[in-house]
Amino acid sequence: MTAAAIIGAVEVRRSHVALTNDLEQLSDRLRRSTVRIHTRGERLDGVGAGVLWTHGPESLVVTNAHVVPPGRGNEAVVEDHRGRMSAAHVVARHRDHDLALLRLADSADWPEPIALADDRPLRVGELVAAVGHPFGVAGALSLGIVHAVPNDHHTWIRADVRLSPGNSGGPLAALDGTVLGINAMIVRGLGIAVPARLVRAFVAHAAESVDADS
Amino acid sequence: MLPSSAPPERANKNPSTLRGLSDDLTAAVERASHGVVAIHARPRIPASGIYWNDGIVLAASHTVRRDEDVPITLHDGSRVRANLVGRDGGTDIAVLRLTETPVPTAISVAARARDDALRVGALVLAIGRPGSEGVTAGLGIVSAVGGRWRTWSGGEIDRFVRLDLSVYDGFSGGPLVDVDGSVLGMNCSALARGAPLTIPNATLDRVVNALLTRGHVARAYLGVAMQPVRLTRSLAEQLQLADAPHGVLVVMVESDSPADTAGLLVGDIIVSAGGSPVADPQDMAELLGAERVGATIELSVIRGGERRSVSVTVGERPTNDRSRRGRGRDS
Numbered sequence: 286m287t288a289a290a291i292i293g294a295v296e297v298r299r300s301h302v303a304l305t306n307d308l309e310q311l312s313d314r315l316r317r318s319t320v321r322i323h324t325r326g327e328r329l330d331g332v333g334a335g336v337l338w339t340h341g342p343e344s345l346v347v348t349n350a351h352v353v354p355p356g357r358g359n360e361a362v363v364e365d366h367r368g369r370m371s372a373a374h375v376v377a378r379h380r381d382h383d384l385a386l387l388r389l390a391d392s393a394d395w396p397e398p399i400a401l402a403d404d405r406p407l408r409v410g411e412l413v414a415a416v417g418h419p420f421g422v423a424g425a426l427s428l429g430i431v432h433a434v435p436n437d438h439h440t441w442i443r444a445d446v447r448l449s450p451g452n453s454g455g456p457l458a459a460l461d462g463t464v465l466g467i468n469a470m471i472v473r474g475l476g477i478a479v480p481a482r483l484v485r486a487f488v489a490h491a492a493e494s495v496d497a498d499s
Numbered sequence: 500m501l502p503s504s505a506p507p508e509r510a511n512k513n514p515s516t517l518r519g520l521s522d523d524l525t526a527a528v529e530r531a532s533h534g535v536v537a538i539h540a541r542p543r544i545p546a547s548g549i550y551w552n553d554g555i556v557l558a559a560s561h562t563v564r565r566d567e568d569v570p571i572t573l574h575d576g577s578r579v580r581a582n583l584v585g586r587d588g589g590t591d592i593a594v595l596r597l598t599e600t601p602v603p604t605a606i607s608v609a610a611r612a613r614d615d616a617l618r619v620g621a622l623v624l625a626i627g628r629p630g631s632e633g634v635t636a637g638l639g640i641v642s643a644v645g646g647r648w649r650t651w652s653g654g655e656i657d658r659f660v661r662l663d664l665s666v667y668d669g670f671s672g673g674p675l676v677d678v679d680g681s682v683l684g685m686n687c688s689a690l691a692r693g694a695p696l697t698i699p700n701a702t703l704d705r706v707v708n709a710l711l712t713r714g715h716v717a718r719a720y721l722g723v724a725m726q727p728v729r730l731t732r733s734l735a736e737q738l739q740l741a742d743a744p745h746g747v748l749v750v751m752v753e754s755d756s757p758a759d760t761a762g763l764l765v766g767d768i769i770v771s772a773g774g775s776p777v778a779d780p781q782d783m784a785e786l787l788g789a790e791r792v793g794a795t796i797e798l799s800v801i802r803g804g805e806r807r808s809v810s811v812t813v814g815e816r817p818t819n820d821r822s823r824r825g826r827g828r829d830s
Contacts, residue, residue, distance in 0.1 A: 300516045307517035410528035410624060410636045412521035430524060430624075432667065433635040445637040445665055460518055474665045 307460070308414075312426040314462045315416040317396040319455050321364040321423065322348055322373070322387070324357040331357060334417040334455030335387065336464065337365075337398040340492050344392040347484060348454030349469050350378040350385045363389060365396055366424055377491030382483050383469045386491040399456060401481040402463035407434045407442065415446050415468055415476065417455030427452075432475055441477050442466045448476040523678050524624065524638065530680030531626045532634040534609030535673055537572035538581075538595070540565050545572070547627040547673035548595070549685055550606045555711075557703060559671035560586040560593040561689045569595060572631045575605040585710035589654025589718065590702060591671075591687050594710045609674060611700055612681035617660055619644055624676050625662070625686050625695070629669025639664020639695075649784060650690050653718060653816075657702045660684060662695040670695065719787035720816035721763075722756020723749050727779040728768060730801075738770075738806050745778035746770040746801065757814040761798075767809075768801040787813060 324331040333352030338345040346363055353361055359375040373387040389395065408431060415427045429446025433439065444457060448471050456464040457478040466478030538548040538558050546562030548571065556571065563569065566583040573579060581595040597603075618641060625637040645659035662675070666688045674682040675697040684697035709716045725747040735744035746768040752758050769777050772786050773796045786796070791813045798809045 304516045304520065311517070408525040408528075409532075409634055410521075410524040410526075410638075412517065412524065430636060430638045432637065434633060436632045438632055443635075445667070460521055474667055 308426070308428065311414055311458070311460060311462060312416060312424075315414060315426070315456055315458055316366045316424040318399040319366065319416045319424065320346055321418055322346065322352055322454065323362040323364065324353055325360075326357045332418060332421060332451060333453045334451065334468075335363065336454070336456050336467065337395055338386075338488065339398045340488075340495060342392060343495055344389040344395045345488075345492075345495065346373060346387040346389065347467065347488060348385050348387065349383045349467060349479075350380055351383055351469075352454045353378070353385050353387065361387060363387065367396075369395075376494050377487075379487050379491075382479055382487055384467065384479060384484060384487045386488060386495070388495055399464045400462065401485055402459055402465045404482055407431045407465065409434055412460055413444050413446060413457055413465060414460070415444070415448060415452060415455060415457050417448070417452030417468060419449035419451045421451055429476065435480060440480070440483075441469070442480050443472075444476040444478060446476045452476075520678075524636075527624055527676055527678050527680035528626060528634060528636045531609060531624070531674060531676045531682065532628075533574045533605075533607040534682070535574070535626050535628045535634060536606065537628040537630050537669075538563065538672065539570040539572070544668045545628075545630045546671055547629060547669045549609060549672070549674050549682065551703070551707060552608050554597040554600065554602050555584070555707065556581055556595045556597065557672070557685055557707065558593045558595060559685070559687050559689065560588055560591045562671055563593045563595070568598075571595075571597065572628065573603060573605040574634075576631055577603065577605055579603060585714045587654060587706050587710060587716040589650055589652045589716065590656060590698060590706050591650070591654070591689050592685070592698065592703065592706045592710075594707055609676075609682040610680065612677050612679070612683045614699070614701060616677055616681070617641060617644055617658065617683055617697075617699060622678055623662065623664070623683065624678075624680075625664055625670055625673060626676055627667070627669030627673035635667065635669055637664045637667060637670070641697075649781075653784075654690075654716070655702075655788065656690075656698055657705070658699045660697040660699055661691075662686070662697060664695055666693065666695050717789045717792050718816040719789060719791045720756070720814045721758045721783075721787065721811060722753035722814070723758045723763060724751035725769070725780045725783060726750055730768070730770075734801070734804065737804075738801065740770060743770075743776045743778065745776070747777055747780055747783060749800075757811050761809050761811040763798070763800070763809055763811065764802065766802070769798050770801060770806070771799040772796055 335346040335348035363373045372390040377386045432443040432445040534550045536548045537545045539545045540563040548558040584594040586593040627635045642663035643661040684699040728748045730744040749767045
C-alpha cells in the first residue's frame with residue numbers, strides 16, 4: 286500500500302465516522318423534542334408520539350388527532366425522553382388534517398421545542414429522519430428519503446422511510462433538525478406526514494383556544 | 500402573529516457528510532429523472548418507463564395492457580404517444596416506440612453505469628414516474644448479485660440482482676440508478692413473487708435488440724414434458740450409469756414438435772444431452788439457451804432397458820400469448 290492509499294483509506298473511514306456522528310446528533314436533537322403520549326381506553330390503552338411546542342408561557346404538544354381520539358377522552362399523560370411525566374389536556378383537534386394540540390399541566394422545564402422547517406420546496410431523494418416509538422420502542426430513529434414532492438393531488442409529504450404503529454405524531458425532519466411534517470400514516474409502504482405548513486396553520490388557530498382557556 | 504417555537508436553528512455552516520450524501524441523492528434523482536417517463540397503459544395507476552435511445556422506451560411488460568396509442572408523460576409534464584414494438588413475457592420487458600419525430604427535447608437518454616457497478620451493498624435509488632405529478636424515488640441497497648438465471652416464465656436474465664428497498668407504485672419499469680444517477684437496470688416486481696429485482700442492462704440490450712429485429716425473443720424448444728426419475732441400481736450398473744443414476748422421464752411429446760420429428764417417445768428416459776448428464780428438467784432448460792435454436796443436440800436415452808442415441812434439431816418455441824402478462828404484484 287502506498288502512503289497516498291493509506292491516507293486515502295483513513296480519510297474515507299473518517300468521513301464514514303462523520304456520517305454516523307451526524308446521524309447521532311440529529312437523532313439526539315429530535316429525541317429531546319419528541320414525547321410519548323399515553324391514553325386510556327375502555328378496552329385498549331394507546332401510546333403514540335408527539336412533538337413539544339411552546340406558546341408564550343405554555344408548554345404544548347402537537348400530535349395526530351388519531352393518537353388522542355375523542356373516544357379516549359381529553360386527558361392524556363405525556364412523557365419526555367428522560368421519562369418525566371405530566372398530565373396533558375387535549376385543547377384542539379383537526380380531524381381532516383389529523384392534528385391535535387395538547388396543553389401540559391406542568392409547564393416548567395421541558396426540553397427544547399421543535400423548530401418547524403420553513404416553507405421550502407422539498408427535493409425528491411433528500412434524506413429525512415423520523416423519530417417515534419414504533420411498536421412501543423422509545424425514541425427509535427428511521428432514516429429515509431423524500432419519495433415524492435407534494436402536489437395538487439397529494440398535499441401531504443410522502444417519504445420512503447420505515448414507519449410503524451407508534452410513529453404517529455412524531456417528527457419527520459430534515460437533516461438540520463427542522464421538522465418537515467408530523468408522521469401520520471403508512472400508505473402502500475410509504476410514510477405520509479402532515480406538512481409543516483398545515484401544522485403551523487393548525488397551531489395558530491388552535492392556540493386561540495389555549496389563550497381563551499388560560 | 501403565529502405562536503412560534505424557538506426560531507429555526509440554521510443548518511451547520513459546513514456541509515456535513517450526511518448533507519453531502521443527501522445532496523448527491525437529490526442530484527442523482529434529478530439527473531436520472533429526464534430519462535424516466537410515465538406509461539399510461541393500464542387502469543388506475545400508470546407505470547414507469549425508461550427512455551433507452553432513438554425514440555425507444557422500455558417498460559415492464561406486465562404494466563402495458565394496450566399495444567397502440569399509449570400515452571406517455573415526459574419529464575416536463577408534456578404528453579406524447581407510443582406504439583408497442585414487441586414484448587417478452589419471459590423477461591417482462593416491453594419495447595415501445597414514440598410516434599413523434601424528432602424525439603421531444605424534454606426527454607434524454609439515461610446515462611448508463613458500468614456493469615461492475617452492480618455490487619452487493621451498493622447504495623441505489625429506484626426512480627419512478629407513476630403519473631403526471633413528477634418523479635418518485637426509493638432508497639436502498641443491492642442485497643444480492645448472482646449469475647444468469649431463468650424466470651418462472653422461461654426468460655433468461657444475465658445476472659440475478661435482488662434489492663433491499665421498498666416496492667411502491669411506479670416501481671416496475673423504472674430505472675435502478677447509482678448515486679451518480681447512472682442506470683444499472685430496470686426494476687421489476689413481477690418476476691419473483693413481488694420481491695424487488697432489477698433486470699441488468701445487458702439483458703435489456705439483448706431483449707431490445709431481439710424485439711427490434713425479430714419482434715420476439717427466440718427461445719429454444721423441444722416439445723416434451725419431463726419429470727425427474729431415479730434409476731434402479733441394477734439398471735444403472737448395467738448401463739454404466741452408476742455414478743449418476745438419474746434422468747428425466749418423457750411424459751408428453753407435442754405433435755410435430757422437434758422431439759416428435761426426432762422420434763422421441765413417451766416413456767424414454769433422457770440421461771444426458773450434448774454429453775452433459777441430465778438429472779432434472781431444469782438441467783435440460785439450461786442446456787437449451789436461445790443460441791441453440793437450429794442446432795442439433797445428441798440425447799442419450801434409455802428405451803426398453805437399453806441406451807440409445809437420438810439426434811434432435813432444436814426448434815424455436817412458438818409465441819405464446821399467455822406470457823404477455825406477468826404475475827405478481829402489480830406495481
